[in-house]
Amino acid sequence: MGKKRTIRTIPQERTPMVQRPAAERARDFTEVACGYAPGEALREASRCLLCPDEPCVRGCPVGIDIPGFIERLGEQDVRGAYEVLSATTLLPAICGRVCPQETQCEGVCTVGGTLEPVAIGRLERFVGDAAIAEGWASVPSAEPNTFHVAVIGSGPAGMACAADLAKAGCAVTVFEALQQPGGVLRYGIPDFRLPNEVIDAEIGKLARLGINFRCNTLVGRLFTVEQLIRDMGFHAVFIAVGAGAPSFMGIPGESLNGVLSANELLTRANLMRARDFPAVDTPLGTLGRVAVVGAGNTAMDALRVSVRSGAETVSCVYRRSRTEAPARAEELAHAEEEGVDFNWLTEPVAVQGDGERRVRGLLCRRMALSEPDASGRARPVPVPGSEFELECDTVVFAIGTSANGILGRTSQLELDERGYIRVDQDLETSMDGVFAGGDIVTGAATVIEAMGAGRRAAGSIKRYLGLAAAEAEHVPASDGDGMLFGLGPEQRGYARVHLA
Amino acid sequence: MAMTVVRPAAYEVVRRLDLSDVSFLVEVRDPDVARAARAGQFVMVMSHAGGERIPLTIADFDRERGTITLVIQAVGKTTREMQRELRVGASLHALAGPMGEPSRTEGVRKVVCVGGGLGVAPTYPVARAFKQSGAYVIGVIGFRSKDLVFWEDEFRAVCDELIVCSDDGSVGIKGLVTEGIAQAISRHADIDELIAIGPPVMMRGCAELTRPHGIRTVVSLNPIMVDGTGMCGGCRVRVGGRMRFACVDGPEFDAHEVDFDDLMSRLRRFRPEEKLALDRWEQGCRIAAPADVPSG
Ligand SMILES: Cc1cc2nc3c(=O)[nH]c(=O)nc-3n(C[C@H](O)[C@H](O)[C@H](O)COP(=O)(O)OP(=O)(O)OC[C@H]3O[C@@H](n4cnc5c(N)ncnc54)[C@H](O)[C@@H]3O)c2cc1C
Ligand SMILES: Cc1cc2nc3c(=O)[nH]c(=O)nc-3n(C[C@H](O)[C@H](O)[C@H](O)COP(=O)(O)OP(=O)(O)OC[C@H]3O[C@@H](n4cnc5c(N)ncnc54)[C@H](O)[C@@H]3O)c2cc1C
Ligand code: SF4
Ligand code: SF4
Ligand code: FES
Numbered sequence: 001m002g003k004k005r006t007i008r009t010i011p012q013e014r015t016p017m018v019q020r021p022a023a024e025r026a027r028d029f030t031e032v033a034c035g036y037a038p039g040e041a042l043r044e045a046s047r048c049l050l051c052p053d054e055p056c057v058r059g060c061p062v063g064i065d066i067p068g069f070i071e072r073l074g075e076q077d078v079r080g081a082y083e084v085l086s087a088t089t090l091l092p093a094i095c096g097r098v099c100p101q102e103t104q105c106e107g108v109c110t111v112g113g114t115l116e117p118v119a120i121g122r123l124e125r126f127v128g129d130a131a132i133a134e135g136w137a138s139v140p141s142a143e144p145n146t147f148h149v150a151v152i153g154s155g156p157a158g159m160a161c162a163a164d165l166a167k168a169g170c171a172v173t174v175f176e177a178l179q180q181p182g183g184v185l186r187y188g189i190p191d192f193r194l195p196n197e198v199i200d201a202e203i204g205k206l207a208r209l210g211i212n213f214r215c216n217t218l219v220g221r222l223f224t225v226e227q228l229i230r231d232m233g234f235h236a237v238f239i240a241v242g243a244g245a246p247s248f249m250g251i252p253g254e255s256l257n258g259v260l261s262a263n264e265l266l267t268r269a270n271l272m273r274a275r276d277f278p279a280v281d282t283p284l285g286t287l288g289r290v291a292v293v294g295a296g297n298t299a300m301d302a303l304r305v306s307v308r309s310g311a312e313t314v315s316c317v318y319r320r321s322r323t324e325a326p327a328r329a330e331e332l333a334h335a336e337e338e339g340v341d342f343n344w345l346t347e348p349v350a351v352q353g354d355g356e357r358r359v360r361g362l363l364c365r366r367m368a369l370s371e372p373d374a375s376g377r378a379r380p381v382p383v384p385g386s387e388f389e390l391e392c393d394t395v396v397f398a399i400g401t402s403a404n405g406i407l408g409r410t411s412q413l414e415l416d417e418r419g420y421i422r423v424d425q426d427l428e429t430s431m432d433g434v435f436a437g438g439d440i441v442t443g444a445a446t447v448i449e450a451m452g453a454g455r456r457a458a459g460s461i462k463r464y465l466g467l468a469a470a471e472a473e474h475v476p477a478s479d480g481d482g483m484l485f486g487l488g489p490e491q492r493g494y495a496r497v498h499l500a
Numbered sequence: 501m502a503m504t505v506v507r508p509a510a511y512e513v514v515r516r517l518d519l520s521d522v523s524f525l526v527e528v529r530d531p532d533v534a535r536a537a538r539a540g541q542f543v544m545v546m547s548h549a550g551g552e553r554i555p556l557t558i559a560d561f562d563r564e565r566g567t568i569t570l571v572i573q574a575v576g577k578t579t580r581e582m583q584r585e586l587r588v589g590a591s592l593h594a595l596a597g598p599m600g601e602p603s604r605t606e607g608v609r610k611v612v613c614v615g616g617g618l619g620v621a622p623t624y625p626v627a628r629a630f631k632q633s634g635a636y637v638i639g640v641i642g643f644r645s646k647d648l649v650f651w652e653d654e655f656r657a658v659c660d661e662l663i664v665c666s667d668d669g670s671v672g673i674k675g676l677v678t679e680g681i682a683q684a685i686s687r688h689a690d691i692d693e694l695i696a697i698g699p700p701v702m703m704r705g706c707a708e709l710t711r712p713h714g715i716r717t718v719v720s721l722n723p724i725m726v727d728g729t730g731m732c733g734g735c736r737v738r739v740g741g742r743m744r745f746a747c748v749d750g751p752e753f754d755a756h757e758v759d760f761d762d763l764m765s766r767l768r769r770f771r772p773e774e775k776l777a778l779d780r781w782e783q784g785c786r787i788a789a790p791a792d793v794p795s796g
């Protein structure tokens with residue numbers, strides 16, 4: 001590896017990623033960030049100090065061996081880097097794109113103490129994209145067994161659990177209520193952040209592991225969780241139905257035409273392709289001047305979808321300041337570049353109608369920050385007499401979601417006070433053999449946390465089923481044969497394809 | 501490699517019956533949904549990959565044959581296109597359900613089941629469910645005129661009494677369903693419940709009629725839906741001053757608590773887009789027409 005790197009010898013500047021110019025990208029749904037070229041990835045990899053105490057690993061919710069994969073990458077062993085990632089994550093191409101790295105791995109990177117931190121997410125994406133392009137997959141080692149497991153919900157938690165169990169030899173069926181799998185990745189996060197091809201590639205890998213996807217299947221109504229075990233022959237169940245139910249503020253005027261949830265806007269635009277209306281049948285409606293309430297990832301997505309869908313003006317309304325905005329830093333910066341008008345320290349009081357039950361504007365008031373509240377964030381308090389009307393035609397609420405009630409009310413599952421599914425430390429629910437994880441247990445969180453929960457649940461399910469070597473099903477396929485960038489056709493593909 | 505991403509039912513149309521120029525019935529194969537379906541529930545349907553997800557009530561189900569029956573009124577682009585395309589042997593692109601809370605029949609001894617126009621179809625399984633639970637069922641079904649009448653015999657089979665109404669008096673009693681309800685109320689002092697399904701104005705009329713009598717009244721609401729799983733909030737309705745999602749909390753609600761003005765205005769949300777889609781589609785049909793129909 002040559003001379004030891006120090007903060008002074010590494011490239012001082014973080015390697016920039018090519019991005020499409022704001023004026024161009026704001027008119028389409030093609031991806032904004034173009035990814036690293038091999039040379040760029042190599043340069044960025046050389047900025048990692050390979051710290052023995054690995055602070056970044058502790059910053060990652062699933063504890064990816066970050067120096068390990070970056071070291072392989074630095075040796076131009078992309079396949080090897082992919083194997084290191086695969087020991088922990090199923091979805092590097094996705095998490096590399098959507099993780100809030102600044103508050104996770106990159107937030108605690110040693111280099112970040114002095115310079116810009118190592119671009120861990122971008123490197124992870126680079127490896128994930130290479131794996132998709134080359135058709136790599138981590139190879140399962142277990143023989144098919146006789147266990148059948150049902151996974152409810154096809155978001156990141158469900159996908160991760162299904163993959164681990166299939167690799168351990170179980171016959172896995174994933175039930176999804178919508179017509180396409182992917183969960184929030186499909187219906188919520190827009191293509192310009194996470195292209196559908198990436199999701200399709202990941203789902204395709206799962207299908208090739210022998211996992212059976214059953215879309216158009218609303219569990220709870222079509223059959224119950226109890227029936228899965230009692231009548232349908234499943235030995236265990238994993239519930240990963242997300243926290244999809246949108247919240248509204250409960251202020252006057254919320255039922256006016258022109259008020260909608262971010263989930264509705266995004267589902268119409270992403271899953272139903274309403275942006276192509278009238279070539280497809282689902283309309284988005286005339287957006288006109290749009291005001292989006294909230295400043296998380298969902299709000300950023302709603303803002304930027306509006307920008308791309310012919311809105312005249314697009315404003316964000318958030319009651320705290322930019323510093324407290326929960327969105328990923330990159331999305332916030334992108335939204336600013338794309339011309340979104342941000343109203344920080346502003347709280348909606350009422351949606352105002354035009355007399356014909358259509359939105360005319362959003363009555364707001366200014367806020368000031370006082371001492372931090374229980375969550376540690378500065379508490380916003382209204383500024384007296386600061387009311388003003390923000391003229392708009394569409395109001396989108398992106399202020400969070402809660403647990404969907406369908407499974408709760410159609411089963412004996414024990415729920416907590418807020419309606420989320422109660423689990424023990426092994427993610428097992430109050431029902432024997434039924435496990436749960438992801439947003440339906442924690443409330444809205446992140447893709448990587450949901451994925452981590454799916455893998456943890458898979459471990460618990462394997463123990464529950466009495467499968468040996470519950471944690472160690474992963475066998476690296478590359479034995480350090482020094483793969484070079486761009487090299488590939490003879491690489492190994494998939495080891496096991498079908499299940500009985 | 502093709503992925504298995506649907507339930508392997510294929511949602512094939514096995515029977516089709518035209519009820520009028522603007523309404524038709526399709527029986528669709530889906531053994532899973534047929535097995536699970538209960539009165540009062542609906543399905544979300546996409547007729548093709550670029551189609552809209554639309555809610556349709558399960559008007560009947562046959563667990564042995566593994567089919568469900570949908571009765572559809574061709575009102576806009578999606579339903580007009582379905583009217584043209586959904587012949588026997590054709591398949592829907594997607595079908596998910598059953599959705600919504602089933603009708604509650606327990607404890608009701610005497611019930612009036614009211615269906616107006618196409619609402620007659622979704623009322624049928626509800627009337628049948630009440631009959632099966634042992635209630636005395638009074639059916640009230642209303643049509644504009646005699647030639648639009650359908651399922652009269654089916655209704656008779658599950659009702660202890662049936663009152664047919666028509667706007668023009670060409671069949672049954674002349675007048676709206678509210679006339680029929682008034683008759684039923686005058687003959688029976690012990691009605692526990694009334695359930696009404698039809699256009700919002702009709703349902704509101706029924707609610708106003710029963711309110712002074714203190715008869716518990718249930719209506720099945722039909723707001724615009726997208727997913728039908730409780731995820732988008734598009735189907736929210738105001739009931740008793742509270743926001744409820746019709747697809748998971750409903751579609752049946754206490755009629756005396758429903759804000760019908762709110763429902764009716766929200767149904768107009770996409771008027772311009774609906775018109776655009778229909779005009780564009782009709783134009784497409786006209787352009788395509790010369791190829792199908794030889795001139796002369
Ligand atoms: C718009 C938006 C943007 C986001 N952006 C980011 C981001 O940039 N970075 C990040 O880390 N996180 C982001 N998140 C959060 C992240 O997407 C979620 O935390 C994560 O997807 C949760 O995964 P999950 O598997 O628990 O559930 P979900 O992804 O919600 O998937 C649940 C699936 O279950 C299905 N389902 C529900 N009920 C049933 C049922 N009864 N039967 C069958 N199927 C059912 C649903 O249709 C859905 O497909 C975002 C969330 C949203 C909404
Ligand atoms: C729970 C429920 C059950 C229903 N059952 C039936 C049924 O059994 N038979 C039947 O013919 N119709 C039923 N409907 C109504 C049916 O879904 C609409 O007529 C259909 O979506 C119209 O689509 P379109 O493109 O043909 O017409 P459009 O021109 O798009 O719309 C015509 C009118 O239909 C309503 N509508 C439009 N889109 C939707 C949508 N996505 N969801 C709901 N309503 C919409 C609006 O009021 C609109 O003004 C039901 C609706 C609900 C909510
Ligand atoms: S999964 Fe997310 S948090 Fe973990 S290393 Fe990758 S980008 Fe960082
Ligand atoms: S903390 Fe930063 S520099 Fe250190 S190993 Fe992790 S990524 Fe590399
Ligand atoms: S249709 Fe989306 S929440 Fe009811």
